[in-house]
Amino acid sequence: MSNPMISLVIPCFNEEEVIEETHRRLAALAESQPTYSFEFLFVDDGSRDRTPQLLRQLVATDRRVRAVFFSRNFGHQLAVTAGIDEARGNAVVLLDADLQDPPEVVAEMLAKWRDGWQVVYGVRAEREGESRFKLLTAHLFYRVLNYLSDTPIPLDTGDFRLMDRAVVEVLRSMPERDRFVRGMVSWVGFRQLALPYRRAARFAGTSKYPLRKMIRFATNGIISFSMRPLKLAMDVGLLCAGLACAGIVWAFAVRLATNSWVPGWTATIIAVLFLGGIQLVCTGILGEYIGRTYMQSKGRPLYIISDRAEGTDSAGLSMNAPGRALQCAPADSTADVGH
Ligand code: UDP
Ligand code: MG
Numbered sequence: 497m498s499n500p501m502i503s504l505v506i507p508c509f510n511e512e513e514v515i516e517e518t519h520r521r522l523a524a525l526a527e528s529q530p531t532y533s534f535e536f537l538f539v540d541d542g543s544r545d546r547t548p549q550l551l552r553q554l555v556a557t558d559r560r561v562r563a564v565f566f567s568r569n570f571g572h573q574l575a576v577t578a579g580i581d582e583a584r585g586n587a588v589v590l591l592d593a594d595l596q597d598p599p600e601v602v603a604e605m606l607a608k609w610r611d612g613w614q615v616v617y618g619v620r621a622e623r624e625g626e627s628r629f630k631l632l633t634a635h636l637f638y639r640v641l642n643y644l645s646d647t648p649i650p651l652d653t654g655d656f657r658l659m660d661r662a663v664v665e666v667l668r669s670m671p672e673r674d675r676f677v678r679g680m681v682s683w684v685g686f687r688q689l690a691l692p693y694r695r696a697a698r699f700a701g702t703s704k705y706p707l708r709k710m711i712r713f714a715t716n717g718i719i720s721f722s723m724r725p726l727k728l729a730m731d732v733g734l735l736c737a738g739l740a741c742a743g744i745v746w747a748f749a750v751r752l753a754t755n756s757w758v759p760g761w762t763a764t765i766i767a768v769l770f771l772g773g774i775q776l777v778c779t780g781i782l783g784e785y786i787g788r789t790y791m792q793s794k795g796r797p798l799y800i801i802s803d804r805a806e807g808t809d810s811a812g813l814s815m816n817a818p819g820r821a822l823q824c825a826p827a828d829s830t831a832d833v834g835h
Contacts, residue, residue, distance in 0.1 A: 500586040501533045502606065504599075505579030507572055508551070509541040511593040513700035515550045518593050519561070525599040526560065529606060536561045538593075539579045542569035552805050559807040567802035571709070573675045573716075574799045576655055580667050580677075581821060589658045590677075595699040597656035604691060605658040614663055614686040617678070618656035618693045625697025637714050645721040647683045650690060654678065662686065671820060673792050676717040683721075719784055726785065729778035736774055743767070797822035 504522055508515065519536065526534040538551050540563060551563040564582055566575070576590055587609055591597040597618060605616040623631060638651045655677050659667070666684050667677075682688070705713075718725065751757055800822040 499531065499533055501535065501584065502529075503535050503537050503579075503583035503585030503588045504602070505537050505539065505576065505583055505588055505590050506593050507539045507541055507575030507579065508543060508547050508593045509569060509572070509575070509704045510543045510545045510547060511701060511704075512543075512546040512550060514594050514698075515547060515554070517699055518595055518599075519554050519558070521595060521599045523558070523560075525602055529603060532606065534560050535583070535585060537579055537583055538563040539575040539582075540565045541572065541575040542566045555805040555807065562806040563804065564801050565803040565805075567800040570799045572655075572705070573677055573713070576677050577667075577675055578799050578801065578821065580659075580664055583664065586661050587658055588661075588664050590655045592654075592656070594701065596696050597654070598693065598696055601656075601691070601693045602658070604693075608689055608691065609658055609660065612687065613689040614660040615681055615684075615688040616658045616691050617650065617653050617681070617688065618695075619650065619690045620652045620654065620695040621692040623695040626695075633710070637717075641679075641714075641717050641721070644718055644724045645679070646723070647679060647721055649679050649682045649717075649721065653690075654695075656693075657681065660686070672720065673796075673798060674716045674720050674788055675798075676713075676720045679717060679721045715784065719788060725781045729781050732774055733778060736771055740767075740771075 506518065506522075511518075515538075522534075522536050526532075536554075536558070538554075538561065540548050540551055548563075548565055551561075551565075554561045555563055562582075564578060566578070579590065580588060587606075589602050589605065591599065591602070601618060605618075608616045626634075634652070638649075638653075642649055642651065657678075659681065663681065663684055663686050667680060670680060672680075747757065798820045
């Protein structure tokens, strides 16, 4: 392969403080790797700050930069998905806009790719500048997920990874809505290598993952990759039924031994509330699966691209995965600063 092309995919949501520095660091990486050509594919996930304008300026000044703009905020996982769908490179690297995934580590990933590895994923050996709460919840989440999941998903791994075109093509053919990209890449297989790295602190700005998005993301991870919660509901149901049977036998035994029924309605109420609670939880678990099946059955596009920007010489090479992106922009829109 002579001069392979590498696509760097960067999802951005309100990242005006970091975009320019990120571009500088990516440009430095590209200059240090002259044997590859690069495209920097920014996916604007419905930012409400100056991120779109800054991206248009970058497109106008650097021919390697392309940007696609969502019609609204669809979430990080869908922004990454759009990047995977749109990338044109022989290998695709996913990295966050806030420089927590250091671009310099990409050089090591490229060397491993050259050695024949088809997925090189970053494992967070150290994390700087994260709150205790985030560290603890992330630590627990990856362990619970792995316990529940039918597919082994590497511990402490984010979406920072390099993927060969073969892997990218498989991902582009996977139509699921509730996407947990790091799990999907594990599920796909191929030759995968873990690369430990130091996760840096966010360069500037604040996290775009509030607790609400984190809980949604974690639930998606578990439900997309495991049927165990459903089986757990069944197990708890059986356990309760068993306890109830034992209670009946006990009540009859007391009746025969003492000639009176077991007194106390407190116990009765507690048992009713306990069973009611368990039933509602089990229904809730069912609901999570059914709701997702319902949303999937609507077959809506996963995300909507309302605009694109790229240098004139690369326009028109679009590679959309049919049926999952809604395209509102003319296919040949070119770099256009400031609107
Ligand atoms: N992000 C996004 N859409 C969202 C939330 C986040 O595209 O709805 C992007 C964000 O711009 C960043 C990456 O996803 O490039 C990771 O987000 P962030 O750094 O805020 O998350 P954290 O590192 O705090 O988990
Ligand atoms: Mg971050």
